[in-house]
Amino acid sequence: MPNTNSTAKETAPGVMAQAVKEGLLAGVLAFGMFLLYVGVETYQNIDNALVWRMRWGLLAIFVAIAAIGRFLVVGFVKPHIDRRKLAKAKAGIPEVSDEKGFFHRHFLKIALIFLVLYPPIIVSLNGVQGSLKYVDNFGIQILIYVMLAWGLNVVVGLAGLLDLGYVAFYAVGAYSYALLSDTFGLSFWLLLPLAGILAAFWGIILGFPVLRLRGDYLAIVTLAFGEIIRLVLMNWTEVTGGTAGISGVAKASIFGIWSFDVGADNNFAKVFGLPMSSAYYKIFLFYVILALCLITAYVTIKLRSMPIGRAWEALREDEIACRSLGIDTVKTKLTAFAIGAMFGGFAGSFFAARQGFVSPESFVFLESAVILAIVVLGGMGSLTGIAIAAVVMIGGTELLREMEFLKHVFGEDFTPELYRMLLFGLAMVAVMLFKPRGFVGSREPTAFLKERKAVSGSFTKEGHG
Amino acid sequence: MTSGNTTMTRDTILKVEHLSMRFGGLMAINDLSLEARRGEITALIGPNGAGKTTVFNCITGFYKPTMGMITMNRRNGEQHLLERLSDFEITKKAKVARTFQNIRLFSGLTVLENLLVAQHNKLMKASGYTIMGLLGLGSYKREAEGSIELARQWLEKADLIDRADDPAGDLPYGAQRRLEIARAMCTGPELLCLDEPAAGLNPKESLALNTLLNSIRDETGTSILLIEHDMSVVMEISDHVVVLEYGQKISDGTPDHVKNDPKVIAAYLGVDDDELEDVIHEELDGGSH
Ligand SMILES: Nc1ncnc2c1ncn2[C@@H]1O[C@H](COP(=O)(O)OP(=O)(O)OP(=O)(O)O)[C@@H](O)[C@H]1O
Ligand SMILES: [Mg+2]
Numbered sequence: 001m002p003n004t005n006s007t008a009k010e011t012a013p014g015v016m017a018q019a020v021k022e023g024l025l026a027g028v029l030a031f032g033m034f035l036l037y038v039g040v041e042t043y044q045n046i047d048n049a050l051v052w053r054m055r056w057g058l059l060a061i062f063v064a065i066a067a068i069g070r071f072l073v074v075g076f077v078k079p080h081i082d083r084r085k086l087a088k089a090k091a092g093i094p095e096v097s098d099e100k101g102f103f104h105r106h107f108l109k110i111a112l113i114f115l116v117l118y119p120p121i122i123v124s125l126n127g128v129q130g131s132l133k134y135v136d137n138f139g140i141q142i143l144i145y146v147m148l149a150w151g152l153n154v155v156v157g158l159a160g161l162l163d164l165g166y167v168a169f170y171a172v173g174a175y176s177y178a179l180l181s182d183t184f185g186l187s188f189w190l191l192l193p194l195a196g197i198l199a200a201f202w203g204i205i206l207g208f209p210v211l212r213l214r215g216d217y218l219a220i221v222t223l224a225f226g227e228i229i230r231l232v233l234m235n236w237t238e239v240t241g242g243t244a245g246i247s248g249v250a251k252a253s254i255f256g257i258w259s260f261d262v263g264a265d266n267n268f269a270k271v272f273g274l275p276m277s278s279a280y281y282k283i284f285l286f287y288v289i290l291a292l293c294l295i296t297a298y299v300t301i302k303l304r305s306m307p308i309g310r311a312w313e314a315l316r317e318d319e320i321a322c323r324s325l326g327i328d329t330v331k332t333k334l335t336a337f338a339i340g341a342m343f344g345g346f347a348g349s350f351f352a353a354r355q356g357f358v359s360p361e362s363f364v365f366l367e368s369a370v371i372l373a374i375v376v377l378g379g380m381g382s383l384t385g386i387a388i389a390a391v392v393m394i395g396g397t398e399l400l401r402e403m404e405f406l407k408h409v410f411g412e413d414f415t416p417e418l419y420r421m422l423l424f425g426l427a428m429v430a431v432m433l434f435k436p437r438g439f440v441g442s443r444e445p446t447a448f449l450k451e452r453k454a455v456s457g458s459f460t461k462e463g464h465g
Numbered sequence: 466m467t468s469g470n471t472t473m474t475r476d477t478i479l480k481v482e483h484l485s486m487r488f489g490g491l492m493a494i495n496d497l498s499l500e501a502r503r504g505e506i507t508a509l510i511g512p513n514g515a516g517k518t519t520v521f522n523c524i525t526g527f528y529k530p531t532m533g534m535i536t537m538n539r540r541n542g543e544q545h546l547l548e549r550l551s552d553f554e555i556t557k558k559a560k561v562a563r564t565f566q567n568i569r570l571f572s573g574l575t576v577l578e579n580l581l582v583a584q585h586n587k588l589m590k591a592s593g594y595t596i597m598g599l600l601g602l603g604s605y606k607r608e609a610e611g612s613i614e615l616a617r618q619w620l621e622k623a624d625l626i627d628r629a630d631d632p633a634g635d636l637p638y639g640a641q642r643r644l645e646i647a648r649a650m651c652t653g654p655e656l657l658c659l660d661e662p663a664a665g666l667n668p669k670e671s672l673a674l675n676t677l678l679n680s681i682r683d684e685t686g687t688s689i690l691l692i693e694h695d696m697s698v699v700m701e702i703s704d705h706v707v708v709l710e711y712g713q714k715i716s717d718g719t720p721d722h723v724k725n726d727p728k729v730i731a732a733y734l735g736v737d738d739d740e741l742e743d744v745i746h747e748e749l750d751g752g753s754h
């Protein structure tokens with residue numbers, strides 16, 4: 001903007017005083033908040049007794065970040081934003097311009113092309129072995145969560161049913177694959193749909209008694225269901241292997257033509273005369289999960305514009321009105337639950353094939369919470385928003401592992417992963433402050449007469465049950 | 466046609482017999498019997514708390530009546546005992562649609578989508594319960610276009626066509642009322658139950674509502690059961706009026722008959738005939754806002 005530079009330098013003295021005051025306040029608050037969390041470190045001494053010591057340096061850094069950050073925001077960032085808004089208002093430019101940039105308009109196509117080209121790009125940059133980390137930890141990991149969140153989105157974002165036990169269906173899918181491939185030697189491509197169907201079946205079984213409940217009650221019962229499944233997996237040792245889980249789960253093959261088992265004759269690397277590496281398997285898996293994600297998106301988009309999908313959204317908006325229009329809300333909720341569970345089941349069986357190992361550890365409540373957080377952050381109902389949220393949240397936590405340089409700032413024994421949840425929470429608070437409806441808060445209508453106008457998030461409801 | 470009940474002529478679309486509804490110690494409806502005739506607008510009036518909405522909730526299955534029988538006589542000769550059906554089946558099978566005293570729209574869906582949701586059952590069937598539609602088989606596409614066409618017709622009738630692609634929650638109050646009626650009509654009802662459609666409307670919107678209701682009755686042959694406080698609406702458009710007080714029927718007949726019934730006048734604070742209208746307006750304005 002041309003006229004922002006000219007005014008940027010003049011800062012009223014009142015603003016600076018305010019900034020200093022708020023900065024100090026933020027520092028005091030941060031001191032209070034982090035004193036026990038960050039300032040105190042517990043460790044075991046030689047006698048194995050738990051003792052503690054203060055980490056004043058680290059605490060000081062936290063407090064300084066808060067104080068200086070607040071000072072800068074109040075003193076510089078806010079006035080700057082206000083001036084820009086004012087300048088825009090004066091110039092008569094509307095807040096949201098209708099014209100979107102090239103990138104914005106073709107965002108989906110660009111994203112898809114990037115994803116398809118991602119493994120070759122990574123391989124050419126880092127070599128086959130070096131690509132492992134990026135394809136597996138970033139690519140596959142993020143895409144699994146994208147798929148899970150898109151599946152949960154059907155239940156929470158579209159139908160408005162708060163499901164806190166979604167991870168149960170993920171577990172059903174994973175264990176279905178692990179057990180059935182173990183006992184019957186069935187292939188991944190047969191078990192993938194089967195795992196989805198089994199998970200959908202469990203979705204319906206759970207749905208029947210639970211869906212008469214609404215709101216908080218539904219949330220609590222689904223939470224309990226998730227825990228029950230996990231406890232069954234942990235304690236039914238003869239079948240599930242208990243806490244030790246099941247290891248040596250069969251790998252997926254390229255439709256039975258090439259295998260990734262090291263000893264097999266049709267081993268992919270052997271057939272093509274490539275050096276042995278597990279990276280090929282990961283790259284293959286990357287494309288599998290990408291395809292699964294695309295199927296999920298396609299089905300969700302299709303369903304949304306069909307009567308059933310519209311009924312889901314109507315259910316989220318007003319259940320009583322739905323019933324007054326002759327919609328069987330119980331059946332409608334059950335289909336949402338079943339479809340959501342099915343996607344969870346697909347993701348689960350994929351997870352088992354990728355990991356080669358399943359145990360109850362992987363299906364704790366925290367997983368459900370993370371998936372739900374992604375759905376909420378992305379903007380309930382919006383596939384694009386949810387995908388972005390998954391990249392930010394899961395990619396972000398993975399990135400933390402890479403942040404070796406933080407050790408120089410916070411000291412040698414600083415392990416960034418341990419602060420994952422803290423940052424997770426911080427990010428959520430920040431997003432909810434600035435974008436209370438998630439990254440993409442508006443919804444696309446499924447039909448239109450003259451023009452398709454996005455519905456602002458202020459009109460849509462979150463659902464009550 | 467399977468004709469049935471001898472006590473019910475072909476002209477009667479809805480028959481309520483000895484209906485009672487008890488909430489704990491409160492008898493909200495006490496032994497109420499009434500009839501609505503096919504092709505007519507029947508008004509249900511009465512002071513606040515008389516039990517009008519409760520009657521609607523019993524007819525449309527949102528409450529299970531403590532006692533009584535509600536018979537719906539469909540055009541094709543089918544008879545449905547509404548007290549035995551659940552709420553959504555009453556709309557689906559017995560073809561009774563309703564609106565709510567406090568508007569219930571899908572505010573985050575567009576106006577058009579609201580009307581499409583109302584055609585859910587028809588579209589579900591056409592899409593082969595989603596499976597055929599997902600595969601692009603069957604008549605779903607044609608049916609989907611037909612449903613948009615039907616929605617367009619109702620949008621025109623309700624004078625909402627210009628707002629078709631806006632969220633329903635963004636409409637002004639009067640338009641929301643009309644949309645709710647249009648949405649109910651999209652379920653293809655034979656009996657339409659309207660709970661105070663004119664409440665909160667300005668005179669102009671009120672007039673537009675009268676036109677809409679008359680056109681519904683005359684062009685589609687849908688019978689209407691109407692709860693209304695606004696006497697100008699009631700006297701103008703209804704063919705038949707039933708008056709409730711404390712859950713009991715105190716009068717029943719043509720608008721003129723009811724207007725001059727001393728019991729009705731007494732119920733509305735015992736005022737004179739010509740002051741009746743004004744008092745009711747005052748009562749409404751003072752009492753419900
Ligand atoms: N679900 C319920 N539980 C308990 N009491 C109820 C319930 N619904 C209605 N009532 C009571 O039944 C009586 C009749 O209420 P109703 O809503 O049918 O009156 P109404 O004639 O529609 O009044 P208004 O003109 O104010 O809409 C009232 O005393 C009300 O408090
Ligand atoms: Mg009422």
